[in-house]
Amino acid sequence: AQSVTQLDSHVSVSEGTPVLLRCNYSSSYSPSLFWYVQHPNKGLQLLLKYTSAATLVKGINGFEAEFKKSETSFHLTKPSAHMSDAAEYFCVVSQSTGNQFYFGTGTSLTVIP
């Protein structure tokens, strides 16, 4: 069985400060892990993905995430928040070659000027 837990439903940071969005996963198989961002009234845009290659994954817009098998975590980070980062973020897990994807409940990021 596979599942994802996003530990914070809301995160608020000041512009220019670091961002940390937490995600823990459960998977019986070698997982693929994804972070998506969704701006209001938009579809989901892929930020980055882990697919059993490098454990530190760099994505778009300065985001990165580290796969930690021992902690079953895939936290999303960014060194310096920008106003345009304010959005909803979803962590997703799937079996590497499977076609079922399991979503977390989302984390709403607010950036304070």
Added chain:
Amino acid sequence: EAEVAQSPRYKITEKSQAVAFWCDPISGHATLYWYRQILGQGPELLVQFQDESVVDDSQLPKDRFSAERLKGVDSTLKIQPAELGDSAMYLCASSGLAGGHWSYNEQFFGPGTRLTVL
């Protein structure tokens, strides 16, 4: 770059009317998904197709919702009759193998259809 297409982008309808949404997945993707996303919540899977066959429709309200993918390419999601509680974003996604030597399934989303039922 290949994209998932959806139409319309926005739809306003009155309750008890019929509505239909269309999705064209990325060429070659065998798996197609329809999700419903209520404001402030995460996407909820309504139906998953593998080619033209339904592999999961356990969360589809079958008394009013129907979905088809007749030729295993594009897909239509219909609601009849629409209810106030159906107001939501309807997202379509497709998935296929990527990554070259080390293959993995990756899911690609369309822009969504925002449905408002009055």
